[in-house]
Amino acid sequence: MNNTDIAGIFEHMANFLEIKGENPFKIRAYRRAAQVIEHLPRELAVMLAAGEDLKSLPGIGQAIAAKAEELVRTGRLAAWETLRGSLPEGLSELLEIPGIGPKTAFRLASELGISSVDELERAIRQGKVASLFRLGDRTADNLLHQIESLRRKDQRIPLGRALPLVEDVLSMLRPLPGVKNLVAAGSLRRFRETVGDIDLMGTADYPEQVIRSFVSLPAVRDVLGQGPTKASVILADGLQADLRMVEHEAFGSLLQYFTGSRQHNIALRARNQKRGLKLSEYGITDASTGRLETFATEEDFYARLGMQYIPPEIREDYGEIELAATHALPELVERSDIRGDLHVHTHWSDGTASLESMAQAAKEAGYAYLAITDHSGGLGIAGGLHEDRLLKQQQAIHELNQQIEGIRLLTGIEVNIMSDGRLDLPDEILSGLDVVVASIHSSLNQSEGKMTRRILKALENPHVDILAHPTGRLIGKREPIAVDLEAVFSAAAQYRKVLEINSMPDRLDLKDNFIYRARELGVLLAINTDAHRPEHFELIRFGIGMARRGWCRPSSILNTRSVDEVLAHFRQGNTSR
DNA sequence: GCCGTTTTCGGCCCGACTGTTTTCAGTCG
Numbered sequence: 001m002n003n004t005d006i007a008g009i010f011e012h013m014a015n016f017l018e019i020k021g022e023n024p025f026k027i028r029a030y031r032r033a034a035q036v037i038e039h040l041p042r043e044l045a046v047m048l049a050a051g052e053d054l055k056s057l058p059g060i061g062q063a064i065a066a067k068a069e070e071l072v073r074t075g076r077l078a079a080w081e082t083l084r085g086s087l088p089e090g091l092s093e094l095l096e097i098p099g100i101g102p103k104t105a106f107r108l109a110s111e112l113g114i115s116s117v118d119e120l121e122r123a124i125r126q127g128k129v130a131s132l133f134r135l136g137d138r139t140a141d142n143l144l145h146q147i148e149s150l151r152r153k154d155q156r157i158p159l160g161r162a163l164p165l166v167e168d169v170l171s172m173l174r175p176l177p178g179v180k181n182l183v184a185a186g187s188l189r190r191f192r193e194t195v196g197d198i199d200l201m202g203t204a205d206y207p208e209q210v211i212r213s214f215v216s217l218p219a220v221r222d223v224l225g226q227g228p229t230k231a232s233v234i235l236a237d238g239l240q241a242d243l244r245m246v247e248h249e250a251f252g253s254l255l256q257y258f259t260g261s262r263q264h265n266i267a268l269r270a271r272n273q274k275r276g277l278k279l280s281e282y283g284i285t286d287a288s289t290g291r292l293e294t295f296a297t298e299e300d301f302y303a304r305l306g307m308q309y310i311p312p313e314i315r316e317d318y319g320e321i322e323l324a325a326t327h328a329l330p331e332l333v334e335r336s337d338i339r340g341d342l343h344v345h346t347h348w349s350d351g352t353a354s355l356e357s358m359a360q361a362a363k364e365a366g367y368a369y370l371a372i373t374d375h376s377g378g379l380g381i382a383g384g385l386h387e388d389r390l391l392k393q394q395q396a397i398h399e400l401n402q403q404i405e406g407i408r409l410l411t412g413i414e415v416n417i418m419s420d421g422r423l424d425l426p427d428e429i430l431s432g433l434d435v436v437v438a439s440i441h442s443s444l445n446q447s448e449g450k451m452t453r454r455i456l457k458a459l460e461n462p463h464v465d466i467l468a469h470p471t472g473r474l475i476g477k478r479e480p481i482a483v484d485l486e487a488v489f490s491a492a493a494q495y496r497k498v499l500e501i502n503s504m505p506d507r508l509d510l511k512d513n514f515i516y517r518a519r520e521l522g523v524l525l526a527i528n529t530d531a532h533r534p535e536h537f538e539l540i541r542f543g544i545g546m547a548r549r550g551w552c553r554p555s556s557i558l559n560t561r562s563v564d565e566v567l568a569h570f571r572q573g574n575t576s577r
Numbered sequence: 578g579c580c581g582t583t584t585t586c587g588g589c590c591c592g593a594c595t596g597t598t599t600t601c602a603g604t605c606g
Contacts, residue, residue, distance in 0.1 A: 025589050029578035061579050099595095101604050134603090138596060199606095257591090262606075269590040274583080280591055 003037050003044055006071050009080055010034035010064070015092045016083050018102035019109075032059040035263065037068070041517035042486055045072045058317075088115030098146050099139070107132065121147055156194035157237050158475050160505020160542060163188060165235055166198055169219055176213055178205030181251055185258035190312045191545030193475060193508050198241040199258045207245035214243045250282055252295035256302075257281035263317035264310075271321060272305055313548040332548040333527075337560040338540060340369035343414065343437050343468055343500060343528035348393050349374035349383045351532045355393075355400055355409070361534035363407040369563040371435040372397055373412040376425050385413065387429055394432070408563050410434035414468060419443040421457030423464070430463035434567060437500070439468035440481065448482040455483060459491045465570045466526055467492065469502040469509040477506065485514055493522045496573040498558050501550075503529045503543030504536075515550025524569070526558045 014030035036059045037044065044054065054065040071077050087109065093116065094105045108114040111132060112123055121144065123129050130140040166184050174182050182202035187195045204210050211231045215223045224232040229245045246254050257265065257280070269279045278285040283294040284304055295301040299309045307324040311332055314320045323329045345351030346358050353361075355372060362370040374393065377386035385393060394411045401409050412435035416424045423430070423438060430436050438458050446454065458464055470488065471480035492499055499518055502509045507530070510518065518525060527543040529536050547557060554560040558569060 023578080026578045028589080032579085059579070063578055099604070103603060134597060136597065142595090197606095258606085260606090266590055273590070274588095278591075282592085 001045070001071050001075050003040055006044060006068055007034040007038035009071065009077060010037065010067075012092055013080055013083060015095050015102075016087055019087060019091055019095075019106045021102070021106070029059065029061075029064070032263070033064045033068075036060065039513050041513040044068055046486060048072055058319075090116035090119075093117055094120060097143065097150060099143055104135075117147060117150075155476070156196045157239055158505055159188065159191065159193050159195055159508075159545075160475075160539075161237060162195045162198065162239060165219065165237070165239065166200070166241070169214070169217060169235070169241065170200070172217060173202075173210055173213055176204070176206075176210055179210060180204055180248060182210075183255065185255055186260060189259050190261065190315060191542075191549055193511060193546070195239075198235075198239060200241060200243040201251070201254060201258060202243070202245055203248040203251050204245060210245055211243060247294075249294040249296055252297040252299070252301045253279075253283045254281045256295075256298045259298075259312050259315065261316050264315040264321070267317040267321055268305075271325075277305070311548060313545060314551060316549075330551055330553050333544060333552045333554045333557050333560065335541060335544055336366075337554040337557070338367070338527060338544070339561065340367045340371070340559050340563065340566070341365075341529055341531065341537065341540070342371040342410075342412075342435055342466060342498075342526050342559055342566070343373050343502075344370060344531040344536075345374050345414075346372060348372075348389070349385060353533050355396060356404075357534055358531070359400065359404055359407055359409055361531075361537050363404075365537040365540070367407060369408040369410060369566070371410040371412040371437075373414040373435060373437045376413055376415045376423075384416075387425065390425075390429065410563070410567075412437060414439055415464075416441055417454060417458040419446065419454065421454040423458060423461060427461070427463055430461075433463075435465055435570065436463050437466045437468045438464045440472055444472055444478075444481050446482070448484060451481055452484040452487055455488055456491050459488070459495055459497050462573070464497065465573060466498045466500055466528075468500045468528070468530070469504075469507050470499055471509050471511075471514075473509055473511075474506050475508065480509075485517075489518045489521045489523050492518070496524070496569070498524050498526045498569075498573075501525055501527045501543045501547050503527060503539045503541075503546075505539060505542050508542060508546050510546070510550075512546050512549035515546060515552065519550060519552060519556050524558050525552065525556055528559070 010030050011034040014027045014034065017030065018027045036057055047054065048069060054060050054068055055062065067077055067079060091105055091109055094100050094108065108120060112128055114120050114123055124140045124144050129135055130137045166188060170182055173179065180203045184198060184200050186199040188198060202210065208228050211226060215226050215231050215233055219235050220233045221236060222234040224234065232240065232242045235241050272279055276287040278287055283292050285292045293304065295304065302309050308327050308329050310320050310324045310329065320329065341362060344358055346353060346355050359370060375384040377384040390413065397409050397411050411433045413425065413433055414437045417438050417440050418424055419442065459467065471483065473480035499510060501515060515525065527540060527547050529539050531537055558566060
């Protein structure tokens with residue numbers, strides 16, 4: 001049983017306990033455990049097999065550790081079987097409907113015998129729901145609307161689609177007269193790989209005018225609501241965006257509050273409550289005096305708590321609060337730290353641009369070096385390079401290096417890892433290149449054992465420098481390959497191989513929690529764009545966002561180093577066996 | 578059920594809105 005399944009069961013248990021009116025803190029404990037487990041970089045089964053104590057995980061104590069172990073060992077959980085037997089199975093899905101909480105769900109089940117969304121819809125149409133005590137026509141009507149919108153609701157959408165959309169909106173509103181602040185908060189600001197709703201907030205001299213302009217933007221498909229300081233709209237892709245205009249003095253605490261994450265805020269408040277400070281979106285209240293202090297910036301807000309400013313990307317209650325309190329947060333990698341890209345394509349394979357224009361674009365991006373890594377000729381990739389054309393390309397790169405100034409091109413290849421782990425170019429060819437990026441593009445459905453052996457074999461090749469997009473996932477389109485990443489990370493650390501953080505918004509591969517784990521194991525990472533055209537260099541910000549979510553300092557990222565240091569690192573990898 | 582620079586017991590984030598009431602429970606973010 002894997003982590004997703006286990007987390008799912010704990011989440012269901014929380015729902016059922018809630019419906020039964022159990023202790024709310026017990027319920028919260030199950031929810032928190034589910035979240036922690038869901039985002040673990042390693043399988044609980046693996047940790048248990050290694051003899052590790054699950055109680056060392058945050059939010060997991062004696063009882064939940066034992067239950068998790070029971071699930072791993074037997075695939076079942078007696079406590080869960082009992083619980084689910086005591087209530088109608090479908091009740092959990094009722095909680096998905098906005099407006100229905102545990103109390104209402106319980107009453108719908110006990111008083112009307114409803115146990116599914118379909119049954120609820122029928123009951124509403126028959127007028128049964130509106131006749132219940134403390135419910136009425138309005139409530140029933142709203143629920144019906146929620147059910148309908150839930151059925152056509154778009155999923156969370158990838159960050160790569162949401163961010164440009166939101167930036168468009170912001171760039172049209174910011175020039176309005178009197179606008180001081182205007183930013184997106186929420187999971188978008190934290191650079192989560194997918195986002196649900198968008199929370200925009202700002203301060204301005206004439207807030208109503210900003211609201212009016214907002215709802216009449218061309219990107220707005222539908223206006224859900226509009227008041228003097230707040231409006232809700234639907235943008236393209238079905239993305240809901242809320243704009244909130246506030247007083248300038250309270251902007252800092254409001255931004256902090258709406259940036260989240262929820263877990264971060266809960267932990268932050270609990271911690272400071274003990275010190276007599278009450279935190280809210282309006283500011284900080286000293287319990288002894290009852291006086292509310294406001295904050296125009298987040299920096300001031302955190303400083304008042306005696307803490308370092310915490311970058312949004314790591315506000316996940318993953319230890320950042322404690323470190324910020326002792327001023328020991330890591331300095332996270334930034335765009336300006338990046339000195340080159342080690343994975344790009346040109347029209348020599350499936351890219352669209354020439355060597356020259358890619359070099360020029362990299363130079364404009366502020367880079368000192370650029371590795372040209374077109375596809376190797378093997379399996380089914382359009383226009384991949386065979387040995388003769390690769391040699392010609394190397395020649396062209398050498399010549400271009402003579403002509404251009406301000407950037408150094410490195411020769412390279414993105415070589416296919418074939419289904420048995422061999423590479424589709426011979427070692428003699430690979431040894432003549434500055435950078436060898438290896439990746440999987442075929443036979444993606446192999447078993448975990450086979451896939452892991454395949455990748456480990458590729459990593460054992462002394463000429464391989466970087467493993468690109470290690471899991472092969474495409475967000476929302478293709479599942480990651482089945483592979484024992486823990487084994488891959490260990491091998492990479494041992495052989496000094498570099499793992500890629502691919503910045504393509506539909507890849508973001510490795511993802512945040514795996515970056516965190518790889519870094520923990522001492523693996524060096526590279527943030528690459530995998531650019532296929534000059535504009536793609538801009539996508540580096542997504543990779544940087546992931547790296548920051550994985551707590552990477554510049555020292556964890558190879559391409560923050562000079563070209564000589566990069567090449568020196570590859571040479572070490574080549575001779576370390 | 579979890580957790581500990583005041584605690585191994587006694588706490589556990591905070592405020593607003595909605596619809597239904599006549600003082601507030603339930604839900605949400």
